[in-house]
Amino acid sequence: MKEIKVPELAESITEGTIAEWLVKEGDQVEKGDPVLELETDKVNVEVNADASGVIAELLKEEGDDVEVGDVIAKVDENGEAGGSSDDSSDKKQEEKQEEPKEEKQEQQQSTAAEQKEEKKQESSEQEGSKGDVIATPAARKRARELGIDLSEISARDPLGRIRPEDVDTAASSKKEKKAAPKQEKKESKKESSEKTEFDKPVEREKMSRRRQTIAKRLVEAQQNSAMLTTFNEVDMTNVMNLRKERKDSFLKKHDIKLGFMSFFTKAAVGALKEFPLINAEIQGNEIVKKQFYDIGMAVSTEEGLVVPVVRDADRLDFAGIEKGIADVATKARNKELQLEDLQGGSFTITNGGIFGSMLSTPILNSPQVGILGLHNIEKRAKVMPDDTIQARPMMYIALSYDHRIVDGKDAVQFLRRIKEMIEDPYDLLLEG
Structure with missing residues (x-):
């Protein structure tokens, strides 16, 4: 595996910002081919590949600051373009061939485990004390599938019993909460303007190098x-x-x-x-x-x-x-x-x-x-x-x-x- 490093640029320039990657992982490159555009204090310069092969890994992203000598990518000199995706396809094919046996065995194990768990839950519900969560077996199964903690779910049943629809509602709410940070990131400029010392909207933009x-x-x-x-x-x-x-x-x-x-x-x-x-x-x-x-x-x-x-x-x-x-x-x-x-x-x-x-x-x-x-x-x-x-x-x-x-x-x-x-x-x- 060959490393691509930020080369010596000039006596007065020791660092830069990655403006644009000209290649992506899996691309074939020849020695001397430009792989990225680097923005320095004075001009934009192209960084070239040190060896021929396939881009195995990009270690830095666009917008990252890098210094002379930093390793920014790796080249597989023995690789072939698109090799990783081919390997993945072969692996999937093999998995597909083995799937019937394994799937049948897993289904049998899963069914037995679920039946045992449902019986245990029914028994627990019948004998449960005040502090126990009351839920139907179907609701408990649905919660396991979605990774939801039953103790965090509010039941709409007058008797406090959690049903499958309550689990689905909780799962949707959890999904929305996870998506919120992404939405906040997209609207960061707008929100930042509301949280600054200004009374009216402003837009913030990072200064280029x-x-x-x-x-x-x-x-x-x-x-x-x-x-x-x-x-x-x-x-x-x-x-x-x-x-x-x-x-x-x-x-x-x-x-x-x-x-x-x-x-x-x-x-x-x-x-x-x-x-x-x-x-x-x-x-x-x-x-x-x-x-x-x-x-x-x-x-x-x-x-x-x-x-x-x-x-x-x-x-x-x-x-x-x-x-x-x-x-x-x-x-x-x-x-x-x-x-x-x-x-x-x-x-x-x-x-x-x-x-x-x-x-x-x-x-x-x-x-x-x-x-x-x-x-x-x-x-x-x-x-x-x-x-x-x-x-x-x-x-x-x-x-x-x-x-x-x-x-x-x-x-x-x-x-x-x-x-x-x-x-x-x-x-x-x-x-x-």
Whole structure:
């Protein structure tokens, strides 16, 4: 018998939750076949069979928490698919063949025992004292068959004699009581809402492992950093005009649409080069200034926010950035992200504008010390250099930073530099 264990996942991941079993007991598997999907803090991963054979036993259920090294299933290397059910059929066939003799013998023994017991009960009823239970022989037989204690049955007979129908009523009541816990379990959410501190109905739902991790890290980011946010606004007119001019030729040439994120990614990389502390992190008493530009892109999924990384964004042109963003976003939504897709970012960009956010203060993606927040584009009145007032497409941008190593002056100038590059995007195109 071969054991299937939770494998080593990554240096920072030691446990997970069984999201879904991909096999059941009796299934044939080959070595390397996926047998379950495991939800970890960062991504869902598949656990594969260590040997070929038949799944003999599943030791854990969906929803169970497991740690690296835990035995979660057993594989019979000499078994055959569906073997257990075949064995069961053979056994039943054998039992069926032997049944006539045994059944006849058992019936004879049972009949003799019942006759003896009934005579004994009749005698007991005739000689019984005040404390005895009075019941007809048929009622006593019925009670034995159903496993009912006669002393717990209330008789409807005026003389207190328990009859078979009284036994049946008691059995039905007992069955209902056993079924009640199952019904309570099904309605647990409803009942829990009635038994909480709330006066009105609520619904309780267990947080997924990933949601718990997100919550934990967001709180840690606020507790372990001196986080501050600064704001600015960007006139998107020139970017929108340039995008409108180039989008068709860009799509035809690169087979991908030209979006706003590539402009902001290029601008962020340019600004990070001018203000390297915003591309750093703190390790103990040291400041680690990163000489690479791996930009995290916050992506919203059904299970929560994830931040896959576009590697070496400084070496990519606009098409490369757009393809990188599209790739990680698709993998995130299809639950195809690997651990390496989420590790090692140096700076993060989050775009709440796609959901209609006007203004927000993004939370740092620790251990990074800077995150850029983008928002929706709205036409607002703007005073132009010639003192005229025009309706211009404006976007608020926000930079949250760790004040322990980033001074306010650098943060403000960093954001202003991004504003300048976005409002004059032709230089970005030339550099790209």
